[in-house]
Amino acid sequence: MFPEYDVIVVGAGHAGCExxxxxxxxGSKVLLITMNMQTIAQMSCNPxxxxxxxxxxVREIDAMGGYSGIVTDESMIQFRMLNRSKGPAMWSPRAQSDRMxxxxxxxxxxxxxxxxxxxxDMVNGLLVKNGRVYGVVTGLGHEIKAKSVVLTNGTFLNGVIHIxxxxxxxxxxxxxxxxxxTEQLVSLGFESDRLKTGTPPRIDGRSLDYSKMEEQYGDEEMIGFSYLPTKKITAAQQRSCFITYTSPEVHDILKTGFEKSPMFQGRIQGTGPRYCPSIEDKINRFAERDRHQxxxxxxxxxTVEIYVNGFSSSLPEEVQFQALRSVAGFENCRMFRPGYAIEYDYFPPTQLKFSLETKLIENLFFAGQINGTTGYEEAACQGLMAGINAHQKASEQEAVVLKRSEAYIGVLIDDLINKGTDEPYRMFTSRAEFRTLLRQDNADLRLTEKSYRLGLASQERMELVKAKKEGVEKLKEILAAISLEPDETNAxxxxxxxxxxxxxxxAAxxxxxPNIGLEKMMQYIPSLKIALKDFNKDTLEQAEIQLKYDTxxxxEKELVVKMSQLEDLIIPDNFDYEKLVxxxxxxxxxxxKIKPRTLGQAxxxxxxxxSDVQILMVFMGR
Structure with missing residues (x-):
């Protein structure tokens, strides 16, 4: 019934799809196995x-030739570029999506x-022989063979829902x-543990009074995520979000459910996400605060369905309902379904190579929440890299690894493998030491050529990058050459x-x-506007950033060179650390345990x- 595949992907969430x-x-022949064909790429939590x-x-995934950016652009209902008041290293695009x-x-x-x-079908086992995976076993009893297998099980491994x-x-x-x-992998020598995440209740939007809330509009400029020309809604077609707040009354109602809370009563053993706590966790940990956004x-x-972001909860549903009815604008709310917590198995990611292949079983790759991460974006980028490397392994080619200095994706994977995680891992700009280099505006300049050489990014993407590079250099040359007269500039x-x-x-x-932007200069200075009329907005912005932040x-580039010297010092595979008294x-x-490949990783x-690294360096030098 089934041919032999190059790659089998288990699970069709964000990681599995990428x-x-x-x-x-x-070029690999791929089988995507999911327990439900109707929930492919489901947004399990926030839309x-x-x-x-x-x-x-997401911009990096798109630059590499992944699909998340395109899908987001073509399904968004609102777009905002966050942190515009800060430097460009902090600018972060965000889109509200139409879930369906x-x-x-x-x-x-x-x-x-x-x-x-x-x-x-459900995959409930792996075909393993002599330390290599060669396929999967399904619930219907099928044995399907493949050269590589990628597990992207999300929150489904022995998942338990708590309300x-x-x-x-x-x-x-x-x-x-x-x-x-889980049981099979543990029997093969893997270490597993439990994590917890949660989701808020969903509400009937027809029952809300939006006049009591603050309206949050989208941006006038729909930049989006993909570097390809995608079909996006206009600014006028965007749907607004709204902001409201909890109150001491809401908190008092929530507290009445604490004695039945699975989190406070110890029924949940898994650790939850520190940076996205449940509402009961927030009012418990931040007791001094009388309201939460x-x-x-x-x-x-x-659809009239509403997602209440910030109200994740595993309290009894009647407590959730009564508390929500005390929130401004929610006095007559009707609940579609309650919030809940979910506890699931994961495998500490220190058991992986940088390619996301497991160290214990050859040709087996893990991506997404099975590695202890949280969030669609973190899962999707791991899926992208696991898919690339599963293909590379099936084709007997070298693994592809992104460095910390090349991408946020590289930071995330490096963090997981070197530091592990005992709580759901979430990406922040503060985790990236080279964030001035790793901006959202230049992901294509950083990654598309590398991906194109691998055979993933398309010719169209490569042509766009080439044109962008040439345009930016030409624009910088014009700005360095053109002189501005005081009488046309001083106003x-x-x-x-x-x-x-x-x-x-x-002009450069x-x-x-400070406080001067190229777009404003062009508005007020006629000669500059004429000189730059043929350049698009993307090129103008990129040239401005490169000039303003050149120092x-x-x-950061100098720091990358210094750090890369340690990355070039390879530690032998069978290095005997016991020798180092x-x-x-x-x-x-x-x-x-981790078996670092380089001194940089160590x-x-x-x-x-x-001092440990210095000892290792001295001994290797000998």
Whole structure:
């Protein structure tokens, strides 16, 4: 019934979809197995993509030739560029999505991808022999063979749903849990643990009074995520979100459910996400605060369903309902379904190589929440890299690894493998030491050529990058050459409270002044507008950023070179750390467990001191 595949992807969430698309577009014959064909690319929690640091990840996925950016652009109902008041390293795109349109677009794109087959079944075992995986076993008893297998099981591995004192088996509400895989992997020597996440109640938007809330509009400029020309809504077609707040009364009602809370009564053993706590956790941990912000987010264009962002809860549903009815604008709310917590198995990611292949079983790859991450974007980028490397392994080619200095994706994978995680991992800009280089505006310049050489990014993407590079260089040359006259420039400088020119000055020099942007200069200075009329907005913005932040960018590049010297020092595979008598006990244990490939990786392992790295360096030098 089934041919032998190059790559089998287990699970069709964000990680699984990107893994299947990447491997197939590189030429592998792929089978995507999901327990429910109707929930491919389901947005299990909030109907949104991007945000702080997460938006950069989606841009990187797109630059590599992944689908998340395109799907988001073509299903968004609102777009905002966050952190515009800060420097460009902090700008982060975020889109509110139409939940059903998003999933539908993903399925459509996968079905139109050559080399992707689908099958609906549960995978409850792996075919393993002599330390290598060679296929999967399904609930219907099929043994399907493949050269590589990617597990992207999300929250489904032995998933348990908690609502107050009620406990249900499931990987998502109304969907059964996946069993068998954890037990087999543990029997093969893997270490597993439990994590917890949660989701808020969904509300009937017709029952809300929006006049009591603050309206949150989208941006006038619909930049989006994909570097390809995508079909996006206009600014006028956007749907608004709304903001309201909890109150001491709401908190008092929520507290009445604490005695039945699975989290406070110890029925949930898994650790929850620190940066996205439940509402009961927030009022318990931040008792001094008398209110918390709630974002009222529409689930799509053609539905009245509302997502209450900030009100994740596993309290009894009657407590959730009564508390919500005390929130401004929610006095007459009707609940579609309650919030709940979900507890699931994951495998500490220190058990992986940088390719996301497991160290214990060859040809087996993990991506997404199975590695302890949280968020669609973190899952999708792991899926992309696991799909690439599953193809590479099936084709007997070298693994592809992105460095910390190349991408947020590289930071995320490096963090997971070197430091592990005992709570759901979420990406932040603060995790990236080279964030001035890793901006959302230049992901294509950083990654598309690398991906194109691999056979993933398309010729169209490569042509766009080439044109962008040439346009930016030409624009910078013009700005360095064109002189601005005081009489045509000083009125503009006065309007932005900048000192006037007393003589001609190059446009590039004027641009370096604080509070001055190229777009505004062009509006007020006719000669500049004429000189730059042929350049598009993307090129103008990129040239401005490169000129204004040149000093910071060069400093980071120098730091990257210094750090890369440690990355080039390879540690032999069978290095005997016991020989190093002066090495600390914790460092020895970590080195033996993680088996770092380079001194650079060794230096980033949690618990390893600089002196430990120096000892290792000296011994290797001998």
């Amino acid at each position: 893994a299947a698309a990447a491997a197939a577009n590189m 949104a993509m991007g945000g702080i640091a997460k938006g950069q990840i 349109l998003f999933a539908g677009k993903w399925r459509e794109m996968l079905e139109n991808t050559r080399n992707v087959d689908f099958y609906q 107050g004192e009620k406990k249900l088996g499931g990987g998502r509400m109304a969907e059964k849990a996946a069993t068998g895989i 709630l974002f009222v987010e529409p689930e799509g264009f053609n 503009f400088l006065e309007s932005v409270q900048s000192s006037p020119l007393v003589a001609k000055q190059k 020099q004027v641009l370096l002044r 910071y960018i060069e400093k 002066s090495l600390g006990t914790e460092a020895k244990q970590k080195f033996k 230096s980033r392992i949690s618990g390893v001191n600089p």
